[in-house]
Amino acid sequence: MSLVKRFTGAVAFSLVAAFSTLQAEEVTIKQGDITLRGELTLADGKTAKDGVILMQHGTLAHNKMEIMQSLSELLKEKGYNTLNVNLSYAVDQRPSEMLDCTIEHKHKHEDAVAELDTWMNWLKEQGAGKVAILGHSRGGNQVTWYAAEKDSELLEKVIAIAPATADADKSSKEYEERYKKPLADIMAEATKLASEGKGAEIMTLPGFVYCENAKAAADSVVSYYKDDERKNTPSLLPKITKPTLIVMGSADEVVDDLPAKLEGIKQDNLKTETIDGADHFFMDLNADELADKVATFVDWK
Template identity: 85%
Template sequence: MTLLPRFTGVVAFSLFAAFSSLHAEEVSVKQGDIELRGELTLADGKTAKDGVILMQHGTLAHNKMEIMQTLSELLKEKGYNTLNVNLSYAIDKRPSEMLDCSIEHKHKHEDAVAELDTWMNWLKEQGASKVVLLGHSRGGNQVSWAASEKDSDLLEKVVAVAPATWDAADSAKEYEERYKKPLADLMTEATKLAGEGKGAEIMTLPGFVYCENAKAAADSVVSYYKDDERKNTPSLLPKIKKPMLIVMGSADEVVADLPAKLEGIKQDNLTVETVDGADHFFMDLYADEVADKVAEFVDWK
């Protein structure tokens, strides 16, 4: 269950006043026993009332990885506020660094959807008048998932940059090629444990997501590897009612199947743009082009 931020009354007003005078600020909000972290960056002369672009990073990454920081800085220069959030991965006050593969993984893919909802509520408490959800890679899928299931008057638009695709058969094939063990065997065990109410039990695995020789809860294994079409961003598009922008890189080998999966989708609220020559991370000048496309799409000026 998503909990509302623990900021009310005078506290919320004081925070809003502080944000009005700062360009960037480390912020946090409670969700159950976990404290979520983020960085709020305000453009010159702007406050949260002018709207905020809520940004979600990709797989096992963090809010200060290059693409997220660069986009935040470029959007600030264009007059847009951003809240660059750091997914917790079930860790209290998780630092802004790549997730340590040696931990016991107790997080789920869909945790991000609940955390984005918590941040949306937090922004509402701060007086934000409108919010755009923006996500990169797996984060692009997660903001799309959130928009498809947790739409609100506060949410105005959605931006997915190189959003994740999903195919269960391909995932199983890639897992066996990489980790030399059939995924089906592990999923059978994990699903059995979860069905018996033992989803928190830690399994020893040859690999989990990008981590070799990993330890992960059965519920986590089921979440990341079960056949769920919601992990395939194109499958979510018919359920998203707000204007949406998808930005792809023509040289992206991570979600190479994205263009083909988008070919048959025609929606009046969907815009698809391609950055010629860019790979999955839109380095250097490619990031400028992404920021230009986002600013033009958001169009808050």
């Protein structure tokens, strides 16, 4: 294993040559007090100058979950480089595993947008010639949010795979059904604490995102549960100027309202694809078809 350390301004990062079957390198980069982790996979004979697909996983997940690893492997075979990042959730050097629900949750939905920007800047420093960003599920929403509000001169294309939708009334109903307490009461308390400058105060909750009997900062509760149209991916699309691809699964029951929400959106830079029989995670042969659609859309060869 070789370790290369390099410092550029206030940003420190390290490349750890820990080669897997994907010939992937562990990559770390500092953002404030948190060290972010990612996995850089270069296709045979390719360098960052040939372009990199920056990949973001879904809710409370990680960069080694099956859909993300499968895509990295399949895209490598097709000649594409990937940077598969592991969202920190405000945890230093967070491991590549599902987030521990017992932690005090201090992360926010929009943290991913800032982390994507940090990775984009890192790729620029590495000499990347161009970048496509790809996200799955909530990560699909977060990459479109990035493209709509941050963007970059390096960013060429945007790919959202089964991206998250949002409906405040539906979320409130589902929360109460699952956790047996009105979300409105929790939000009232969290919003009050945040408005009083006590957003870091930890609340004890019947549930937070997918975690039961959780502890979360008031600011985190507000971030994940406030009514914000930017969490609804179709609402972001008119603000994106780069070519954008949305891939859906015909058997997806997680974002089953996505096709209907996309029906009224017509813009020249938007393409939508549906994989017949695929659920939310595009397993097995669906993964091959997904990789084909991504590679065809990116089209850097």
